[in-house]
Amino acid sequence: MIQYLTNNHVIVWQALQEHLYLALLPILFGFAIALPLGYLAVRFTWLYHPLINTFGVLYSIPSLALFVFLPVILGTKVLSPVNVVVALTIYTVALLARTVADGLRAVDPVVVQAATAMGYRRTRRLVDVELPIALPVILAGLRVATVSNISLVSVGSLIGIGGLGQLFTRGFQLFYLEPILIGVILSVVLAGIADLIIVLVQRAVTPWTRAA
Amino acid sequence: MKRIVAAVAMALTLTACGTNSDPLADEPAASGAAGGSVTVGSANFPESQLLAEIYSQALEAKGVKVTRKFNIGAREVYLKALQDGSISLLPEYNGALLAALSPNGIPAGVSSSDTVLAELKKVLPSGTEVLAQSTAEDKDTLTVSADTAAKNNLKSIEDLKAVAPTLVAGGGPEFTERQQGLKGLKEVYGVEFKEYKPLDPGGPLTVNALKDGDIQVANLFSTDSSIVTNKFVTLADPKNLFTSQNVIPLIRSEANNATVTGALDAVSGKLTTENLTSYLAQVQVDKKDIAVVAKAFLSENGLG
Amino acid sequence: MNFSYLTDPAHWDPSNPGSIPNLILSHLGYTALALLIGAVIALPVGLYIGHTGKGSFIAINAGNAGRSLPTLGLLMLMVTLLGLGLLPVLIALTVLVIPPILTSAYAGMRNLDHRVVDAARGMGMRPWQVLSRVELPMALPIMLSGFRNAALQVVATATVAAAVGLGGLGRLLIDGLAVNDYSRVLAGAIVVAALAVLVDLFLALIQRLIVSPGLKGS
Numbered sequence: 001m002i003q004y005l006t007n008n009h010v011i012v013w014q015a016l017q018e019h020l021y022l023a024l025l026p027i028l029f030g031f032a033i034a035l036p037l038g039y040l041a042v043r044f045t046w047l048y049h050p051l052i053n054t055f056g057v058l059y060s061i062p063s064l065a066l067f068v069f070l071p072v073i074l075g076t077k078v079l080s081p082v083n084v085v086v087a088l089t090i091y092t093v094a095l096l097a098r099t100v101a102d103g104l105r106a107v108d109p110v111v112v113q114a115a116t117a118m119g120y121r122r123t124r125r126l127v128d129v130e131l132p133i134a135l136p137v138i139l140a141g142l143r144v145a146t147v148s149n150i151s152l153v154s155v156g157s158l159i160g161i162g163g164l165g166q167l168f169t170r171g172f173q174l175f176y177l178e179p180i181l182i183g184v185i186l187s188v189v190l191a192g193i194a195d196l197i198i199v200l201v202q203r204a205v206t207p208w209t210r211a212a
Numbered sequence: 213m214k215r216i217v218a219a220v221a222m223a224l225t226l227t228a229c230g231t232n233s234d235p236l237a238d239e240p241a242a243s244g245a246a247g248g249s250v251t252v253g254s255a256n257f258p259e260s261q262l263l264a265e266i267y268s269q270a271l272e273a274k275g276v277k278v279t280r281k282f283n284i285g286a287r288e289v290y291l292k293a294l295q296d297g298s299i300s301l302l303p304e305y306n307g308a309l310l311a312a313l314s315p316n317g318i319p320a321g322v323s324s325s326d327t328v329l330a331e332l333k334k335v336l337p338s339g340t341e342v343l344a345q346s347t348a349e350d351k352d353t354l355t356v357s358a359d360t361a362a363k364n365n366l367k368s369i370e371d372l373k374a375v376a377p378t379l380v381a382g383g384g385p386e387f388t389e390r391q392q393g394l395k396g397l398k399e400v401y402g403v404e405f406k407e408y409k410p411l412d413p414g415g416p417l418t419v420n421a422l423k424d425g426d427i428q429v430a431n432l433f434s435t436d437s438s439i440v441t442n443k444f445v446t447l448a449d450p451k452n453l454f455t456s457q458n459v460i461p462l463i464r465s466e467a468n469n470a471t472v473t474g475a476l477d478a479v480s481g482k483l484t485t486e487n488l489t490s491y492l493a494q495v496q497v498d499k500k501d502i503a504v505v506a507k508a509f510l511s512e513n514g515l516g
Numbered sequence: 517m518n519f520s521y522l523t524d525p526a527h528w529d530p531s532n533p534g535s536i537p538n539l540i541l542s543h544l545g546y547t548a549l550a551l552l553i554g555a556v557i558a559l560p561v562g563l564y565i566g567h568t569g570k571g572s573f574i575a576i577n578a579g580n581a582g583r584s585l586p587t588l589g590l591l592m593l594m595v596t597l598l599g600l601g602l603l604p605v606l607i608a609l610t611v612l613v614i615p616p617i618l619t620s621a622y623a624g625m626r627n628l629d630h631r632v633v634d635a636a637r638g639m640g641m642r643p644w645q646v647l648s649r650v651e652l653p654m655a656l657p658i659m660l661s662g663f664r665n666a667a668l669q670v671v672a673t674a675t676v677a678a679a680v681g682l683g684g685l686g687r688l689l690i691d692g693l694a695v696n697d698y699s700r701v702l703a704g705a706i707v708v709a710a711l712a713v714l715v716d717l718f719l720a721l722i723q724r725l726i727v728s729p730g731l732k733g734s
Contacts, residue, residue: 060712191584288696
């Protein structure tokens with residue numbers, strides 16, 4: 001394994017970088033889209049179930065199918081990383097919109113009433129009161145989305161884009177264990193680090209959850 | 213809120229780092245570099261990746277900027293990537309490429325290297341061209357285990373016709389729909405298998421399935437050293453269904469220039485079936501790294 | 517969008533081994549086996565941890581640790597180690613379903629209303645009676661939602677089996693891609709998504725049937 005790494009550090013390093021891009025950009029985009037969507041699903045209660053069900057179905061489309069189809073729908077090139085980024089953004093939104101909605105719905109109405117009574121308008125109340133209270137739930141969803149994105153990226157290797165997944169197919173075509181093992185380990189470590197970072201951020205931004 | 217903004221800004225800054233290898237940028241097919249710039253692609257089997265790596269290193273040695281996008285998929289997929297400009301150069305096989313580009317089949321009498329090349333040049337997608345072809349050949353084959361061959365007295369694909377309905381075949385999924393595949397086998401030889409198992413194109417799944425008897429007939433490539441290692445028997449193809457398959461570079465015209473042609477012609481001049489087979493065995497059997505084997509090929513042939 | 521592959525009756529003929537009904541069957545087979553093995557392993561562990569509170573750390577983090585294992589890589593690793601066959605696919609998919617089942621079994625036991633458990637003890641129930649008649653039925657809704665989650669994931673993910681030469685609906689995706697037949701890929705995507713929805717509805721129905729009426733609406 002060490003020898004494979006010394007011979008191939010350039011390839012492995014590039015695969016790792018590509019993997020990070022492909023997994024984390026969708027998290028940024030997905031989070032930005034899911035926040036307003038989740039809010040809308042709470043604000044207009046009739047939206048909640050249709051939205052959640054739609055995302056449930058989207059989430060069950062196999063990633064490989066999405067990777068293959070997006071070029072047809074978006075008009076992108078077949079090897080464009082945009083396909084993977086868009087596909088994973090869809091999964092991220094599907095996961096996060098629900099947690100955002102659930103997190104906001106779980107805010108104690110008494111707290112909301114109190115904030116209203118103190119003179120908070122809707123937007124400020126959302127930003128200063130409801131979102132912070134919902135944050136632990138939202139961040140828990142973000143952890144799930146981040147970790148699953150990092151492991152899903154590798155499926156892209158079946159269509160020639162896939163970060164560390166390229167090490168899987170490379171090894172698999174030769175029945176050669178090392179590259180596959182290195183790919184799996186790096187992918188898990190990457191997910192672990194990303195998860196840890198979110199946990200640390202969560203501890204830093206929600207000190208009150210530890211007070212009790 | 214400020215913290216979130218800062219985090220996003222930081223993430224974007226990180227994104228902006230290392231722009232020289234930014235995978236999100238669609239690299240232009242040509243640039244101002246001295247020898248131009250080429251995006252080399254490959255199919256999803258080791259030989260194609262080895263050839264693509266040899267091309268890449270030969271080009272880099274001549275100062276051409278190379279981007280590698282290997283392991284794309286079957287011909288049906290990577291040709292699309294070539295046409296939309298995602299890649300600009302590929303190692304190809306003249307006969308298989310001709311078959312793929314001829315919806316009505318390869319014209320009768322076209323089977324030798326030269327006739328195939330002449331025919332191929334007529335049907336290439338616009339904006340692409342082939343360079344000089346090498347003498348190295350890698351044909352599709354139908355291969356059986358020594359056991360199956362002895363039991364059914366199989367020497368050529370013609371002998372298969374009678375027993376095929378009792379045999380299970382296997383290979384890459386793309387073999388089912390190709391003229392140089394199940395379609396042609398039925399039309400030319402009247403061979404129809406009991407079942408076809410989609411596995412991998414000339415890869416270890418197919419080889420192991422044949423070894424273990426999960427399949428009795430395999431679509432392997434003639435340069436595959438596992439045929440000799442496992443004492444497999446490759447069936448003769450008297451009706452030339454599998455036409456000549458010389459290794460040949462297929463390139464987008466806008467990426468081609470004198471430097472590129474020179475470098476690739478030199479590679480093709482040195483490639484032979486024998487040396488391709490032995491270098492490929494270093495990859496498949498000795499598990500040496502493709503980049504290392506490609507480098508050895510170039511230096512041992514005075515090209516590095 | 518070309519639905520011709522999906523609507524061609526020849527592709528629905530059960531006598532053809534590669535037809536959609538047969539692929540659905542093998543797909544459901546992988547799914548059911550993985551869920552079964554996963555449940556046999558994960559349920560007792562999750563319930564035990566939840567019941568005793570020992571090893572909570574494992575239960576809480578199992579979810580994300582399991583999710584971080586790339587199924588495709590694990591599958592290719594297993595096939596390379598063990599050779600072609602059902603076993604590597606089952607291992608990879610089982611690893612996928614264990615975390616959600618384990619975590620939800622744990623959460624179900626942890627979130628019990630302890631007043632109810634105390635009341636059951638007060639009524640003179642023995643420990644195993646408390647477990648089987650009070651704790652388990654009350655933990656069931658959360659456990660089942662974890663099971664549904666696992667089922668949903670495994671239905672969508674079982675498609676990777678085709679990447680290592682096995683069956684299931686992934687064949688439509690892999691083969692369709694290899695021969696550039698988008699209509700086939702589309703058919704695969706639609707059937708998998710529909711199957712996921714149906715499996716989820718089916719499990720929701722079971723949930724409705726076996727969860728005690730006294731727990732509904734709480």
